[in-house]
Amino acid sequence: xxxxxxxxxxxxxxxxxxxxxxxxxxxxxxxxxxxxxxxxxxxxxxxxxxxxxxxxxxxxxxxxxxxxxxxxxxxxxxxxxxxxxxxxxxxxxxxxxxxxxxxxxxxxxxxxxx
Amino acid sequence: xxxxxxxxxxxxxxxxxxxxxxxxxxxxxxxxxxxxxxxxxxxxxxxxxxxxxxxxxxxxxxxxxxxxxxxxxxxxxxxxxxxxxxxxxxxxxxxxxxxxxxxxxxxxxxxxx
Numbered sequence: 001x002x003x004x005x006x007x008x009x010x011x012x013x014x015x016x017x018x019x020x021x022x023x024x025x026x027x028x029x030x031x032x033x034x035x036x037x038x039x040x041x042x043x044x045x046x047x048x049x050x051x052x053x054x055x056x057x058x059x060x061x062x063x064x065x066x067x068x069x070x071x072x073x074x075x076x077x078x079x080x081x082x083x084x085x086x087x088x089x090x091x092x093x094x095x096x097x098x099x100x101x102x103x104x105x106x107x108x109x110x111x112x113x114x
Numbered sequence: 115x116x117x118x119x120x121x122x123x124x125x126x127x128x129x130x131x132x133x134x135x136x137x138x139x140x141x142x143x144x145x146x147x148x149x150x151x152x153x154x155x156x157x158x159x160x161x162x163x164x165x166x167x168x169x170x171x172x173x174x175x176x177x178x179x180x181x182x183x184x185x186x187x188x189x190x191x192x193x194x195x196x197x198x199x200x201x202x203x204x205x206x207x208x209x210x211x212x213x214x215x216x217x218x219x220x221x222x223x224x225x226x227x
Contacts, residue, residue, distance in 0.1 A: 004157075006157070034214060034215070036217075043201075043217045043218060043219055043220060044152075044158070044217040045217075046214060046215075046216070049214060091155070093157045093158070095157075095158075095215070102160060102163070103160070103215050104160060105150075105157035105158045105159070105160075106157050107156055107157050108155065108156060108157045110155070
């Protein structure tokens with residue numbers, strides 16, 4: 001299957017700082033990328049959908065000013081958690097949609113906010 | 115997208131076939147059945163998908179009932195590395211609006227030696 005790479009795979013930061021997570025589709029162009037969040041022992045919850053060159057669409061309850069998503073190219077989307085707090089600690093996963101409709105996921109990024 | 119129902123957990127002996135069921139009684143005619151799995155602390159991995167015909171690839175087989183209201187994912191010879199949470203998802207394939215995947219609780223498969 002197609003390859004999606006996330007970086008960093010894990011990050012620890014202090015409360016109040018901002019953290020950027022990168023998501024790259026390595027061998028295909030993803031016109032649409034999805035960002036999910038997963039808390040321990042729970043399923044994946046969609047946070048937002050981003051299309052290349054346009055503003056992201058956020059799911060209900062997800063603050064767009066806190067979780068900034070940029071999808072500047074067909075192979076790169078970034079999620080920035082601004083002014084992170086301990087409750088933002090989670091496993092963040094991105095997925096890229098191929099032109100055949102399949103969705104391929106990155107390895108995930110574990111954020112721990114102290 | 116139609117909702118799915120899966121057992122919370124299942125055990126399987128190593129080397130035996132693992133049969134994971136999924137009910138999707140409200141599936142629409144243009145919705146596909148997708149299976150993904152998530153090994154601990156990793157992103158979901160695509161396994162297989164199908165519309166109405168049975169499908170097979172190097173990882174698994176997908177059996178869809180004739181009325182499409184349920185399906186079974188078959189791992190023919192389960193190994194310890196197949197221990198994971200398996201998600202059955204139904205969704206429209208293709209097109210930006212239909213590409214989102216809605217994850218349910220999944221089935222936690224434990225392969226035992």
